Amino acid sequence: MRREASMTQPIELILLRQWSTYQAIPVWLMDAEGDLLFYNEAAEAVLGLRYxxxxxxxxxxxxxxxxxxxxxxxxxxxxELPVVIALTQRIPAHGELRIKTADGAGRHLHITAFPVEGLSERHLGAVAMFWEEPIP
Amino acid sequence: MRIELSGTRGSLAAAGPGTVGYGGDTASILVTAEGRSIVLDAGSGIRRLGDVVAGQDRVDVLLTHLHMDHIQGLGFFGPMFDPSIEVHVWGPGSPKFSLEQLLSRYLSPPLFPVHVRELSSVVLHDTDPGSFELGPVTVTTDYVCHPGATLGYRLSVNGTSMAYLPDHEPALGVEHFPEQPEWTSGFDLMAGVDVLIHDAQYTDDEYAERQGWGHSTFDQALDVAELCEVGSLVTFHHDPGHDDGMLDEIAAAIATHPLPFEFVPGRAGTVIDV
Structure with a gap:
């Protein structure tokens, strides 16, 4: 069975995007190529970018x-980045990192990422969730 | 391509004097093209289609999913028991079980007297997202928004096309429906088809109480048809609690609005030539 170029995201990613918009914690949704497809409102605040x-x-x-x-x-x-581990090794990963975001701010983040393994054995991407630690 | 609606009801068969117009049988339609017969879903409406395809040497049955209202007619489809007809059944498995294992839960004692493995002319195909050919017909399928593994189908032949998404809730969790195409469940299947057969089970008030049950409202079906720029929309999977009078009233209200596509209330017995 052939799979053709698709305009619509897989239903698993569509539902995860919808789920993320109801989360108060920052969430990233990435496809299997590592492109950041979507991030929710809470992630906008942490990353300094509006989707x-x-x-x-x-x-x-x-x-x-x-x-x-x-x-x-x-x-x-x-x-060794959690999102890269989730995408490439297809296992969950956790890390504590410092990032400098697009708006120039430095942030101390706990990051948990897990792979998105869809039906029909499709590796579809990864989800990353962030918790921010106040920098003293 | 010819499309014949046999079963248009959702969830539960609803036979009775109040449902004669739209039909009481659950989901099943027949698509014929260049001598090929393809049945979409095997609700109780499939029973009468057994006579329609009698005499052919092959029929393909495409199941969207395995909820009872979409498979309960399978054991009453005559060709299943006729060794002169090959019956190919296509549908989704699950991460742990094959289509045969899942169908066997119903097509086996004590729920049914015959086990599916005893039907020698039946071939089961675990179906994944993608495309395949059935003679001259290209079948494209993908998972869509409905609880459990559920496929939508697009059938194309000789430049004509139809899409069938009888159980579909693309508005689930979407703040401003319809979303852009990339984030709309089933968009690729439905985009630009001549005929879209789509879930329209609920009124707006009913949907407010049943979000997440996997179905759409009439307005959502209209919105998705407009987004996908279809030629005509057939409303389908009528709620068993909606009688002919109620469905006629809703259809009449819809017909008062200008629409960029033809609106066809899904009635059992309707034949659409594309």
Whole structure:
């Protein structure tokens, strides 16, 4: 059975987007290529970007927009980031990181990410949830 | 392409004097194109279609999902017991069970006297999102918004097309429906079809009490038809509590508004040539 180029997102991602709009915690929704398809209102506040203005953010642009380091400021290998682990290894992951967001603010975040494994054995992407720790 | 509505009711068969006009049988329609017969869903409406396809050597039955109102007629579809007709049944499995295992829960004792494996001319196909050919007909299918694994179908042949989403709640959780196409369940299946057969089970008041049950209102069906720029919309999966009088009133109210597509209230026995 062939799968053709689709305009509509898979129903699993559509439902996750709808779920995320009812969450008070920040949520990212990424597709299998690592593009940031959607982030909810709570995530807008943390990331310093409005979804209606920025829209989809491609994977290549994410690292530039959100500079990520360990809490001590040291570099974190890309493959060790929770969202990357969820996308590439297809397992849940958790991390505590510092990010510098698009609006220039520094934030201390706890991040939990998990893969989205759809019906018919389709790897569809990942969800990341954030908890912000106040920086003293 | 010819489309014949046999069963138009949703949830539960509702035979009686109040439902003669729209029909009391649950979901089943027949699509014929260039000598090929394809049945969409196997609600109680499929029973009479057995006579219609008698004499053919093959019939394909496409199941959207395995809720009872979509499979309860399968055991009463004559070709299932006729070894001279190949019956190919397509439908979704689940992450843990095949279509055969799931259908066997109904088509086996004590719920049914015959086990599906005893029907030698029946071939079951676990169906995933994608496209496949049935003779000249291209079938495209994808998961859509309804509780449990549920497929919608688009059938295309010779430049004509129809889509069938009898159980569909694309408005679930959407603050401002309809959403843009990318985020609307089933959009690819429905976009630009000549005929869309779509769930319209509830009134607005009923929907307020039944969000998440997997169905649409009449207004949502109209909205999605407009978004998808279809040629005509057939309202379908009528609530068993809606009698002919109520459905006529709703249809008359809809008909007073200018619509960018043809509106066809789904009545059993209706034949649509595309």
């Amino acid at each position: 209606v203005e920025a829209g989809v953010i491609h994977a290549n642009d994410l690292a530039e927009l959100f500079q990520t380091t360990a809490l001590d400021g040291s570099a974190v290998p890309t493959e």
